[in-house]
Amino acid sequence: MTQFSTVRILLYISFGAIFSSCDRTTIYQQEEQITGDIWKYSDSLSFSFEIPDTAQLYSMQLDVRHNDDFPYENCYVRIRSIYPDRTVKNDVLSLEFADQSGAWMGEKSGKYLLAPIALQPVARFRQAGRYTMVFFQDTRRDSLPGLHSMELRIDKKKPD
Numbered sequence: 001m002t003q004f005s006t007v008r009i010l011l012y013i014s015f016g017a018i019f020s021s022c023d024r025t026t027i028y029q030q031e032e033q034i035t036g037d038i039w040k041y042s043d044s045l046s047f048s049f050e051i052p053d054t055a056q057l058y059s060m061q062l063d064v065r066h067n068d069d070f071p072y073e074n075c076y077v078r079i080r081s082i083y084p085d086r087t088v089k090n091d092v093l094s095l096e097f098a099d100q101s102g103a104w105m106g107e108k109s110g111k112y113l114l115a116p117i118a119l120q121p122v123a124r125f126r127q128a129g130r131y132t133m134v135f136f137q138d139t140r141r142d143s144l145p146g147l148h149s150m151e152l153r154i155d156k157k158k159p160d
Contacts, residue, residue: 025158027051027058031151037067039144045135047152051084051125057157060119062150064095065112070146073098076138084129092138093119112148122157 028049035043051058064075074096081089097115098104106115125131133152137144 025155026153027156028154029151031063031149033149034147037069037146037148039137039147041137041139041142041144043137045150046132047134048130048132049152049154050130051128054125054128056124058123058125059121059155059157060123061153061155062095062117062119063153064097064115064117064150065148066097066115066146067111067113067148068146070097070144072139073102075144075147078136078138080134080136082132082134084127084131119152123154 028047030047030049032045032047034045074094076092076094079091079093081091083089095115095117096105097113104113104115106113108114135150137147
């Protein structure tokens, strides 16, 4: 085997290991669009995912895309979590889009800003099976302009 062939094989193996290890950590990723970039009080965004391993630690992130028409620094949401045994838990959460000075946080791509929000940096699921999380906007306005989409991502947490 020539030195050139050995180097090429090592490069293929390295690229394969890098790309397969990146893919293995994310167990769920789903984006839900908000119709017309206006989130109505009566509308909800639903995410359903499988948790196979209760011993594994996970991280949960919500990526929110919004534009400059969004009128606030944050957005309150109600979250209805439905567990595999059909138990339901309701929470209220403030999604922060701007820092204390009022400047948008996150990256801008085209006309949208991407605000990454750590829902749970370290999460443990006590039941294996199908979970559903339903998000409702919980502001004092019936229609909330400027919100484009929400993407829920669940990753296996790497050991420290």
